[in-house]
Amino acid sequence: MSKTPESTPEQSRLRPRASLLSLLTLTALMALAFAIGLAVRKQHALKTQREGLLAVSRQLIVEDEDRLAASSLVATASDFSSWQVYVPEGREYEVYLGVGDVGFEKVPPIQDTFSISAGMHRITFRSRDRTKYDFQYDVYLDGEKRIERVMGKEWMPNGWSSASGIGWPEMEDRPEAPMQLAARSYQPKHDFGRDRYFHGQGDSSVTRLGYRLWIDEKNQSYPEASPFLVSLFEGGLSDGLRYKLANQQWEWQFFRPSLEGSSPVIQVSPEFVLADGKVISNPSQDYGGWVIDQSRREDAPDLTNENFLYLVGSKLGAYVAAENSPVIEMKWDVDKPDAVGIRLAEVPENERIERWTLRIQGGSEHLWRKLVFADTAIDTVGDKLAAGDMQLDLSSGSNESAMLWWHATETLPLQIVSDENEAYSNLGLYDGLAVMQGLEVPVDNNFRVTATIATEIPGEVGVAFPGGAIMEEIQIEIDGTTRDWIWLYAKARSGE
Amino acid sequence: MSRMLAACVFISGAVALLVLSIMNSQIQAEVDRLEAELGHMTIEDPERVYIVEVVNPDVPPEVRRNLKYNWQFRCYLPPGYDYRRASCGGRISKDGVYARGGHSSTWNYAGGQATHQLLTVSLQEENGQLQVHCSFDGSMGTSSWGGFRLDNADSDLVVEKLANHADGPRSFDVNAILPLLRVYDANSAEATVIDGASFTSYTGGYVAFIPKPLELVFNDLRNGRTPTEFKAGWLASVEQRDE
Numbered sequence: 001m002s003k004t005p006e007s008t009p010e011q012s013r014l015r016p017r018a019s020l021l022s023l024l025t026l027t028a029l030m031a032l033a034f035a036i037g038l039a040v041r042k043q044h045a046l047k048t049q050r051e052g053l054l055a056v057s058r059q060l061i062v063e064d065e066d067r068l069a070a071s072s073l074v075a076t077a078s079d080f081s082s083w084q085v086y087v088p089e090g091r092e093y094e095v096y097l098g099v100g101d102v103g104f105e106k107v108p109p110i111q112d113t114f115s116i117s118a119g120m121h122r123i124t125f126r127s128r129d130r131t132k133y134d135f136q137y138d139v140y141l142d143g144e145k146r147i148e149r150v151m152g153k154e155w156m157p158n159g160w161s162s163a164s165g166i167g168w169p170e171m172e173d174r175p176e177a178p179m180q181l182a183a184r185s186y187q188p189k190h191d192f193g194r195d196r197y198f199h200g201q202g203d204s205s206v207t208r209l210g211y212r213l214w215i216d217e218k219n220q221s222y223p224e225a226s227p228f229l230v231s232l233f234e235g236g237l238s239d240g241l242r243y244k245l246a247n248q249q250w251e252w253q254f255f256r257p258s259l260e261g262s263s264p265v266i267q268v269s270p271e272f273v274l275a276d277g278k279v280i281s282n283p284s285q286d287y288g289g290w291v292i293d294q295s296r297r298e299d300a301p302d303l304t305n306e307n308f309l310y311l312v313g314s315k316l317g318a319y320v321a322a323e324n325s326p327v328i329e330m331k332w333d334v335d336k337p338d339a340v341g342i343r344l345a346e347v348p349e350n351e352r353i354e355r356w357t358l359r360i361q362g363g364s365e366h367l368w369r370k371l372v373f374a375d376t377a378i379d380t381v382g383d384k385l386a387a388g389d390m391q392l393d394l395s396s397g398s399n400e401s402a403m404l405w406w407h408a409t410e411t412l413p414l415q416i417v418s419d420e421n422e423a424y425s426n427l428g429l430y431d432g433l434a435v436m437q438g439l440e441v442p443v444d445n446n447f448r449v450t451a452t453i454a455t456e457i458p459g460e461v462g463v464a465f466p467g468g469a470i471m472e473e474i475q476i477e478i479d480g481t482t483r484d485w486i487w488l489y490a491k492a493r494s495g496e
Numbered sequence: 497m498s499r500m501l502a503a504c505v506f507i508s509g510a511v512a513l514l515v516l517s518i519m520n521s522q523i524q525a526e527v528d529r530l531e532a533e534l535g536h537m538t539i540e541d542p543e544r545v546y547i548v549e550v551v552n553p554d555v556p557p558e559v560r561r562n563l564k565y566n567w568q569f570r571c572y573l574p575p576g577y578d579y580r581r582a583s584c585g586g587r588i589s590k591d592g593v594y595a596r597g598g599h600s601s602t603w604n605y606a607g608g609q610a611t612h613q614l615l616t617v618s619l620q621e622e623n624g625q626l627q628v629h630c631s632f633d634g635s636m637g638t639s640s641w642g643g644f645r646l647d648n649a650d651s652d653l654v655v656e657k658l659a660n661h662a663d664g665p666r667s668f669d670v671n672a673i674l675p676l677l678r679v680y681d682a683n684s685a686e687a688t689v690i691d692g693a694s695f696t697s698y699t700g701g702y703v704a705f706i707p708k709p710l711e712l713v714f715n716d717l718r719n720g721r722t723p724t725e726f727k728a729g730w731l732a733s734v735e736q737r738d739e
Contacts, residue, residue: 025499029505033509035513036509036512036516039513043523046523046524046527049527050523052612053530053534055612056534057534073556074616074631075616075629075631075636076553076555076566076631077620077629078627078629080559082556124556143556
């Protein structure tokens with residue numbers, strides 16, 4: 001063996017030193033790292049594949065063993081729904097079926113319940129919700145039928161035209177909400193005769209027939225929902241009249257979703273005459289519209305029998321209360337579900353109002369042709385009324401208050417009237433069920449009621465109104481000092 | 497010292513590899529179990545449609561006893577696969593997609609991600625009326641297949657599946673009409689003539705996927721007309737094997 005040439009000490013320090021063992025160790029480490037890399041990559045691919053398969057299989061994954069969990073199984077028939085359900089240990093649970101009046105905040109009467117033990121279960125619900133099946137609802141637990149509830153044909157004799165799901169109501173006193181599996185609210189079908197189709201608008205706040213199926217702790221009861229709606233832009237009764245505020249709009253619009261229409265049943269344009277002669281009306285140079293200002297209310301709302309709402313004029317171009325604006329008070333009473341009360345509020349800002357007028361508009365959209373008050377009945381067409389104003393004397397005997405009712409002569413919904421009569425097709429007729437409007441005022445000198453008759457289509461001079469004259473508008477002129485309530489009504493005609 | 501460090505690293509790595517291997521085998525076992533339930537499918541070309549039949553659909557017994565028939569398929573749909581899911585019935589041909597009678601369809605838009613979905617088709621008879629339930633991607637539709645009834649058809653019912661369990665999963669070009677399931681009564685044969693062309697039709701129905709570019713072609717074929725520039729590859733069939 002020949003010797004390698006000797007190197008300097010410096011060269012010796014710089015030359016890499018690697019024994020065979022070191023090389024083998026390095027190779028082994030690199031191989032190990034490569035194997036780990038492959039294993040990590042394979043795991044990622046397997047996890048992706050597993051997640052995709054789990055999503056398809058609808059397998060229930062319990063993330064919190066102390067809480068209820070459910071996963072719906074693949075649907076195989078339209079009247080069956082099945083769920084895999086997990087019930088935690090430690091508390092007693094029941095499955096509840098409620099059938100009857102349901103709403104956004106409303107839990108229907110509990111028809112049946114059964115206990116469900118801790119662990120994994122399968123719940124199947126069969127809803128044969130047609131008149132031919134007598135509205136039968138069955139609930140199975142792990143294959144065994146535990147509830148069979150038959151509501152009968154008379155529960156909904158005409159059936160339903162559409163059904164929508166509804167979420168569980170918010171319950172502030174319950175930190176953990178019940179587990180709702182299924183819920184439905186039915187919009188009833190209306191029969192107006194062969195080849196006549198009525199397309200009603202739905203609203204989840206309206207009470208309708210329906211059901212809820214849910215799991216909750218044993219022996220639970222649920223508070224009755226408030227009949228009132230309270231929000232920043234809306235007030236009134238869920239099933240009655242509602243006021244809906246539109247930003248920068250002067251007119252007040254009242255809706256009645258229970259009559260399945262999307263357009264207002266009453267539209268009011270107010271006008272105020274101040275003591276200095278100034279007139280505040282539409283369009284106003286001082287106010288853009290109205291805002292709801294509940295700070296005017298002195299005490300907390302009852303929300304059981306009555307509710308109030310305060311309207312204040314808004315600044316031009318802003319949703320902010322203007323100073324010195326008229327303040328209107330509105331009132332809803334559960335004993336008067338078809339009505340809303342209106343008056344000037346007892347506030348200093350209203351003291352400068354000498355008189356004010358409510359212009360109830362919408363005659364051409366609602367085809368108002370019949371007026372009934374005291375012992376009088378007027379038909380704008382039958383009585384051949386000419387265009388112009390007509391003062392109405394509503395007083396009758398010794399009654400303290402007087403009623404005026406008005407409505408179209410048609411008994412069918414105007415949606416169907418419009419479909420069947422081309423002359424009405426461009427008038428934008430009201431799209432809900434047949435409605436009649438009314439007015440209740442005290443019988444005294446503080447109120448004067450006038451009806452405006454029109455024989456032409458508004459805005460189209462010389463074009464006769466189809467079908468004859470209508471009552472286009474009703475004005476109620478009110479003394480500015482009175483704080484009596486004026487009640488406006490809108491209710492279904494023909495007992496619906 | 498350096499040898500000790502190398503030894504520590506090696507041992508740690510070996511332990512990590514062992515743990516990963518154990519985890520991988522557990523996940524693999526879970527995947528194998530799920531695929532045994534949902535059908536085995538290997539996506540070799542992510543730009544194609546894959547269909548595999550699920551042999552034992554997970555249908556609760558209390559539901560199954562109310563169904564006459566039930567079929568289920570797992571479908572892999574590639575990104576961008578926009579299609580119409582159609583359920584057609586009445587009088588149909590045993591090949592192609594001719595149908596005279598009831599017809600309902602739903603559009604599905606895939607988006608940028610590939611998806612796996614279960615297609616479930618059930619036949620339910622209630623008060624003498626046949627209901628065809630078609631469930632896919634969280635939505636359920638019910639149709640009647642043009643009055644097709646099972647009363648006399650049970651013994652002569654022909655069921656054709658584009659992908660069946662015996663033959664395993666199949667893949668298809670995204671530009672092909674896929675008649676996934678065809679059901680008809682073999683005893684109801686009737687001569688049908690359209691535009692001078694004669695063929696045999698039967699009472700029955702089918703469920704098909706129609707990719708958006710072939711919608712007009714499908715409409716022609718459903719009405720018994722063959723478009724002039726029709727290509728055979730635009731219509732998948734049971735006999736045709738994967739390309």
